[in-house]
Structure formats: C-alpha cells, structure tokens
Amino acid sequence: MSATRSPSATTPRRALICGVGGQDGAYLTRLLLDKGYEVFGTSRDVTGMRGAGLSAVGARSRVQLVSMASNDFRSVLQTITRTAPDEVYNLAGQSSVGLSFEQPVETIESIALGTLNLLEAIRFVDKPIRFYNAGSSECFGDTADAAASEETPFRPRSPYAVAKACAHNLVANYRDAYGMHASTGILFNHESPLRPDRFVTQKIVRAACRIAAGGNEALTLGNLDIHRDWGWAPEYVDAMWRMLQQDRAADFVIATGRSVSLEHFVATSFAHFGLDWRQHVRHDPSLLRPSDIRFGAADPSLAERQLGWKARVSVEQVVAEMCRAAQAATSSGG
Numbered sequence: 001m002s003a004t005r006s007p008s009a010t011t012p013r014r015a016l017i018c019g020v021g022g023q024d025g026a027y028l029t030r031l032l033l034d035k036g037y038e039v040f041g042t043s044r045d046v047t048g049m050r051g052a053g054l055s056a057v058g059a060r061s062r063v064q065l066v067s068m069a070s071n072d073f074r075s076v077l078q079t080i081t082r083t084a085p086d087e088v089y090n091l092a093g094q095s096s097v098g099l100s101f102e103q104p105v106e107t108i109e110s111i112a113l114g115t116l117n118l119l120e121a122i123r124f125v126d127k128p129i130r131f132y133n134a135g136s137s138e139c140f141g142d143t144a145d146a147a148a149s150e151e152t153p154f155r156p157r158s159p160y161a162v163a164k165a166c167a168h169n170l171v172a173n174y175r176d177a178y179g180m181h182a183s184t185g186i187l188f189n190h191e192s193p194l195r196p197d198r199f200v201t202q203k204i205v206r207a208a209c210r211i212a213a214g215g216n217e218a219l220t221l222g223n224l225d226i227h228r229d230w231g232w233a234p235e236y237v238d239a240m241w242r243m244l245q246q247d248r249a250a251d252f253v254i255a256t257g258r259s260v261s262l263e264h265f266v267a268t269s270f271a272h273f274g275l276d277w278r279q280h281v282r283h284d285p286s287l288l289r290p291s292d293i294r295f296g297a298a299d300p301s302l303a304e305r306q307l308g309w310k311a312r313v314s315v316e317q318v319v320a321e322m323c324r325a326a327q328a329a330t331s332s333g334g
C-alpha cells in the first residue's frame with residue numbers, strides 16, 4: 001500500500017484547519033505551509049483572535065483566517081463551500097478536561113456537535129475531502145491493566161472524554177456508512193511552549209521558572225499521583241498529516257509509548273532550574289477533579305508500522321524545551 005499521495009505540480013493542495021488558534025493549530029499550519037499547502041484556519045471570531053501561537057511559529061501572515069462556529073451548521077457549510085479544501089483538520093472544541101466538569105454542555109456541543117456538523121457538511125458538498133478528527137486518549141479512561149491500542153474499549157471519565165468518544169464514533173460511522181476518508185488520531189498528551197497555563201505541564205514549568213528568578217510563591221497542584229504519556233506536540237501534527245495521506249482511512253493511537261508520573265515531571269522541571277521541588281510545591285484539594293485518570297499508557301505500534309511515525313522526543317527533552325522557552329520569555333520581559 002502506498003502511504004503518501006503526491007502533490008500536484010501546479011495547484012497547491014488546500015487545507016482547512018478548524019480551531020487554528022491553539023497549540024496544535026499553530027504547529028500544523030507551519031507543517032502544511034512548509035509542504036506547500038494553501039492553509040485556511042478557523043476560529044470562532046477571527047477579528048478578536050490574538051494568534052500568538054501562529055505568530056510564534058512564523059505563520060500568522062500566511063494563513064487565511066475565517067470565522068466559523070463549528071456548532072452552527074450554516075457557518076460550517078459556508079466555510080467548507082468557500083474554502084473548497086482537499087483536507088480538513090478538526091482541532092476545534094473545548095480542550096480542557098478540568099473545565100469540562102464546569103462546562104459540560106459547551107464541551108459536548110463544541111466537540112460532538114462540531115464534529116457532526118463538519119462530517120455532514122463534507123457529505124453535503126460531495127467532494128473527495130479527507131477528514132482528520134482530533135481524538136483523545138482520555139476516551140480510554142484508566143489503562144492500568146494494559147497499554148491502550150486502537151482495539152482498547154473506551155471508558156471515559158469526564159464530560160470531555162464522553163464528547164471525544166462520541167466524536168470518535170461518529171467519524172467511524174461516517175467512514176463505514178458513506179465511505180468517507182475520515183480518521184481519528186487518538187492522541188495522548190502532547191506539550192510544547194505554546195501550551196496555555198491551564199494544562200499542568202506549562203503551569204509547572206512557568207512556576208518553576210518564576211521561582212528560580214526569585215519569585216516568592218508556592219506552586220499548588222492537585223493529584224500528583226497520576227501517570228501520563230507526555231510527548232512533543234510538533235511531532236504529533238506530522239502524524240495527523242500522515243493519516244490523511246493513507247490510501248485507506250483508519251484510526252491511530254499517537255504517543256511515545258512511555259508513561260511517567262506527574263511527580264517525575266515536576267521534579268525534572270524544578271531540577272532544570274537547580275531547585276528541589278519538595279520545597280516549593282503544595283497540595284491544593286480544590287484542584288482535584290471529580291473523577292480523574294490515574295494511569296494513562298499507550299501502545300503506538302500501529303502508527304509506526306503503518307504511518308512510519310514514531311515519537312523521537314522524550315518527556316525529559318519536552319521539559320527542557322519548555323523550561324528554556326519559559327526562561328527566554330522571562331528574560332525578554334514576556
């Protein structure tokens with residue numbers, strides 16, 4: 001089976017990235033521009049969009065921004081019709097697991113209904129558009145018994161995970177029922193300097209950086225006794241692209257294959273700045289989730305066999321890169 005489609009020599013391929021304003025949107029835009037794509041990116045209201053991630057990867061002026069509300073079918077259909085993409089990447093929707101307990105309706109609507117609207121709009125325009133859906137390892141729930149593969153059943157433990165499981169099943173159904181080239185990437189945690197503070201990795205790294213610079217503060221965290229497979233986001237967007245170059249659409253687990261504890265992440269981050277984390281971290285029970293995943297572990301071997309994709313960056317390198325970026329921002333007053 002040939003893994004890669006060859007680009008046309010004359011017309012650049014068009015990609016539509018829904019939810020371009022986040023970490024993955026920025027890195028994916030950069031990747032696709034480098035591959036010669038014409039890139040359109042959506043956000044709910046592009047007039048108010050800061051686009052700091054796009055600027056950080058040097059792609060702000062080269063992506064064509066479009067306002068689109070993915071939970072509004074009219075808006076989605078209009079965007080697909082006007083941009084006429086060859087490939088659609090669905091990265092839109094509420095992305096915080098913690099916040100999904102506070103905003104369950106917005107979470108379900110933006111993820112599940114948003115994905116359904118995109119699938120329906122693509123079906124409606126009846127063009128051979130390839131569709132990537134950002135799935136999540138959160139769908140597996142706890143994987144204490146065995147590393148999760150594409151065959152592992154879902155046991156979601158948050159409104160976010162329930163929404164992602166619904167979107168995943170919709171994509172599989174549209175692939176089976178209508179022969180659509182639609183795939184879900186079941187991505188485990190992937191981090192970078194573009195992560196907002198809402199996610200634990202950036203919260204830790206920036207706090208350690210401030211403390212190292214003389215800040216008089218303690219870092220408050222919820223459950224330290226969790227394990228995750230943390231990878232490097234710029235590598236993960238390449239896996240997304242590879243999925244859409246396959247002759248046959250399928251779903252893939254994307255991860256490093258190694259899980260470590262949050263305590264290891266904290267200790268490595270503080271050690272980067274020459275600090276002992278135990279002196280600076282406090283437990284805050286208000287940061288505990290109503291239900292959480294204790295152990296998340298992945299088996300990404302299918303992606304290596306079929307997509308030729310393998311994570312190269314270790315969690316320790318992720319920490320080092322994030323710490324360097326935080327330090328550079330501090331020195332430049334950012």
Ligand SMILES: C[C@H]1O[C@H](OP(=O)(O)OP(=O)(O)OC[C@H]2O[C@@H](n3cnc4c(=O)[nH]c(N)nc43)[C@H](O)[C@@H]2O)[C@@H](O)[C@@H](O)C1=O
Binds near residue numbers: 096097135187200226
């Ligand atoms: C694959 C998946 O990956 C991400 O979801 P996440 O794993 O929930 O990411 P997080 O960084 O918010 O939490 C990681 C763990 O860390 C624990 N934790 C402790 N103390 C704090 C704390 O203070 N803040 C946060 N945020 N978490 C804390 C928290 O309870 C959880 O067990 C998203 O990209 C999501 O979109 C996605 O799909």
